Amino acid sequence: MAFTDELEPEADRVWTAIVDHPMVRRLGEGTLDEDPFREWVRQDYYYLREYSRTFALAASSAGTLDRMGTFAELLDSTLNTEMDLHRSYAAEFGITAEELAATEPSPTTRAYTDFLVRTAAVGTFGDTVAALLPCMWGFNETARRLAEDGTPDHDQYEAWVEMYAGEEFTELTEWCLDLMDEVAAESTAADRNRYRERFLTSARYEYRFWDAAWRGETWEV
Numbered sequence: 001m002a003f004t005d006e007l008e009p010e011a012d013r014v015w016t017a018i019v020d021h022p023m024v025r026r027l028g029e030g031t032l033d034e035d036p037f038r039e040w041v042r043q044d045y046y047y048l049r050e051y052s053r054t055f056a057l058a059a060s061s062a063g064t065l066d067r068m069g070t071f072a073e074l075l076d077s078t079l080n081t082e083m084d085l086h087r088s089y090a091a092e093f094g095i096t097a098e099e100l101a102a103t104e105p106s107p108t109t110r111a112y113t114d115f116l117v118r119t120a121a122v123g124t125f126g127d128t129v130a131a132l133l134p135c136m137w138g139f140n141e142t143a144r145r146l147a148e149d150g151t152p153d154h155d156q157y158e159a160w161v162e163m164y165a166g167e168e169f170t171e172l173t174e175w176c177l178d179l180m181d182e183v184a185a186e187s188t189a190a191d192r193n194r195y196r197e198r199f200l201t202s203a204r205y206e207y208r209f210w211d212a213a214w215r216g217e218t219w220e221v
Contacts (some may be wrong), residue, residue: 003184004133005179007199011134014203015141021213022208023214024142025038028161030152036155038093043109045086045100047209050077050113051144058128059121067179069123094157107219108212112205117196126183130195133176133202139164140173 010074018024023040026032052075059071087097105113120128143164151158184192211217 004180007196010200011137011203013123015138018142018207018210019145021210023210027157028054028146028149028152030154030157032157036214036216037218038095041090041093041095043098043106044104044108045090046103046105047113048078048086050117054116054120054128054132057063058125061125061128063125074159085202106212106217109204110218112209114207115201122157125189126191126195127198129180129183131202133180133199134206136175136176138203138206140170143156187192
């Protein structure tokens with residue numbers, strides 16, 4: 001059995017919880033108030049910046065030129081294409097580039113991104129792949145499940161669903177799933193247990209990322 005098949009039961013539990021979350025459910029219905037989504041967009045911009053650092057560290061720890069090249073391409077694409085698209089998307093909600101750049105991370109955003117960067121900095125390449133996988137897999141699975149009920153009657157929410165359920169992002173997700181399987185096949189049982197822990201931690205943060213935006217999470221003191 002492939003390693004990601006072993007992860008599937010736990011992954012499905014988290015993806016189901018995400019899709020059932022009131023913020024995500026209303027996004028899919030097109031009825032979500034825009035205020036919590038604006039917060040999600042701002043926090044996601046900060047996340048993408050730290051996500052890029054994780055790609056850079058993954059490129060440095062990859063054991064083959066092919067893997068190094070792919071993560072270098074992902075770094076370039078995130079920094080120079082996806083973040084630009086994110087600024088354009090945010091503008092549709094009235095969020096300026098300056099506001100995005102000044103975003104203070106919520107406690108959950110800080111914890112999640114610190115976990116990713118620390119894992120990539122001190123862990124193995126396999127640890128990094130396992131920690132990165134839930135972002136791609138979770139977004140793709142969430143959007144595909146929402147799309148099964150039809151796209152939302154809201155232009156920006158529809159664009160979100162279509163992008164992450166689309167062919168290009170699905171191919172990226174499948175690449176990351178295959179990479180995880182390849183790395184796990186080369187690893188010991190102890191390594192795979194650690195990968196499972198890293199994966200589940202990030203998957204849980206994916207749920208909390210939505211929930212934090214929904215609640216407008218801030219530091220209490």
